[in-house]
Each structure stands twice: as structure tokens, then as C-alpha cells.
Amino acid sequence: LSTTERIVQEIDSVEYGLTDIQEYYANTGALKKAAENRRTTTGNKKNKVAVSIIEAFGGGGGEGDAAATSVPVQDLEQVLRIEYRSKLLNPKWRDAMIAQGSGGAYEVSQRMTAMVGWAATADVDHFVFDQAAERYALDDDVANQLRDSNPEAFKNVVRRLLEAQGRGYWDADEEVLEKLRELYSEADDLVEQVAVPVVGAKKNND
Secondary structure, eight states, X not given: OTTOOEEEEEEOOSSOXXXXXXXXXXXXXXXXXXXXXXXXXXXXXXXXXXXXXXXXXXXXXXXXXXXXXXXXXXXXXXXXXXXXXXXXXXXXXXXXXXXXXXXXXXXXXXHHHHHHHHHHHSOOOHHHHHHHHHHHTSSHHHHHHHHHHOHHHHHHHHHHHHHHHHXXXXXOOHXXXXXXXXXXXXXXXXXXXXHSOOOSOOOXXX
16 A cells, blocks of 8 residues: 555446445545555655546447547546536536435435545545535525435435534535534434334223
8 A cells, every 4th residue: 555656446337426325435535545644754744646537438439449448537536526516516416306305315415425425535625515515504495305305314414514514624604504503403303303203192992
């Protein structure tokens, strides 16, 4: 690991990208972090390990062997930006997930978890957290729909935003943080109400 300079990750699915499932940040991201921790430092700064992303499904397919086998290679940070803009931060994608009800809210929640996972192992731009908060928590209509369809998923959405701030991945305004704390408290209360069984009810056998 101490001699690692670059990690290559292949993506072979159009449906699931780096920001969709935990396997990518849990494996590739963790390997990147581990290699960086083993490399010698330059001054007070850790040496960075680059990650190249190969989209195997995007081969050229043109004439000739070279064109047919060529695949696009991109830097990790570039791919993350593209995926966040096209999915999580895209209002059309968001609305499609909301329309799916509980399952869609779960998908949003999973991607929020992955966002924090990538922030822990790579560089996630602050604007991603800013816009994610605006799209899913600070928009009252969206927040209400997510909370109503899947309280646990909405609670995780807010929890991950607060976690990002707490770990130093995101620098949010205090006003925004106060709103998020309020939303989390409300979501937590709702989840507990849903989970608590009704007690004391007895069958009338008379």
C-alpha cells in the first residue's frame, strides 16, 4: 500500500454508479484511504492517491480494434460531480423517487449515506451537501412527502447531513444546522411513535 500511486475502479453497470451503492466507497474509497495513510507525508500534508474510473459499458464500438476496445477513463472527483448533478441533486430524479413512495425515499436515504461515505474517503464538494440539504430537508414540501412515506429514511437523510457537518466534511450555516436539528428531532419522535406497539388493549370475550 505504501507504494500505491493510483487505484483503478471499473464500473460495468449503467444503472448503479459510484454514488448509488455502498460497495464502491466501502471498497475503493477505503482502499484509497488506507493507501494514503501508509504513504509518507510531505510536510504536514498526506500524499494523495489518485483513483481512475473506467466505465466499461461506454466502449467506443467504432471501426478497428483500438476504437472497439477503448473505454473512457475519468478521475474519481469528476465522476462524483457528474453523478451527483445527474441524480441526487437533479430535481427530476428527486421527484421520480418521491413519486415511488416509501421505496423511493429509501433510495434517497441510501445515497445520502453513500455521500458521507465518499466524503470520508475522497473529496466531495461542499456544494453537494448544500444542495442536498436544500433539495431534501429544507424544502418543506419535499421533506413532508419523504417523512410521510418513510419516516426512517427521512430521519437518515437529516442524520447524514448533520454527520457531514460534525465530521468536518461540510461547513453549513448555523441557521441551517438549527433547522436540521429540529427536523431530526421531529423525525425521531415520529419513528418512535410508529415503532411503539399499542399496549393495554384486551380482547372482549363477554
